[in-house]
Amino acid sequence: MRPLRYSINVTLDGCCHHEAGIAPDEESMAYWTAEMARADALLLGRVTYQMMESAWRRPPTGVWPDWMEQWEVPFAEAIDGAKKYVVSSTLATVDWNAELVSGDVGEAVRRLKQEPGGGLWVGGVTLPLALADSGLIDEYEFIVQPVLAGHGPTLLSGLRERIRLELVHREEFRSGAMALRYRRVENPGGQ
Helix, strand or coil: CCCEEEEEEEECCCECCCCCCCCCCHHHHHHHHHHHHHCCEEEEEHHHHHHHHHHHCCCCCCCCCCCCCHHHHHHHHHHHHCEEEEECCCCCCCCCCEEEECCCHHHHHHHHHHCCCCCEEECCCHHHHHHHHCCCCCEEEEEEECCCCCCCCECCCCCCCCCCEEEEEEEECCCCCEEEEEEECCCHHHC
């Protein structure tokens, strides 16, 4: 069974809006590129899919836009080429190496996890909450930004039950941000 990892940038006060933290730098983009390469496929809700597509889809010319720094290109290429599953009740079709997931999301994700491979990656805000509530996320990975946002959507806001985690990886960046990866603890203390 391949694990499902939730990965997102988050501020010290728990805000997970994509513009609330510090701007990506070469070091954090290299980290996310390596993590993206470890995933067999991305699982995205409609909003995250459309946001990522607008920023990271290779233009029809095949040339990356001028605004993109050279150190962003490997990430752009990784996400552009990745297999994607899009969970949406409003989209009729998807492209960009994507397949639409319809019906019972929990069952669809359970089937995807049963397929062979190294792992699935999920990002965003709404879809991960539903998957966490269903016990489908195996690992949680956060790049914690040294910023207090004071407003915006917060990480897993509305989670129905507490989820126990154990730290499995930690990495500090020159920017002061820290990557933290946790694995869900099954039945902590036999409870």
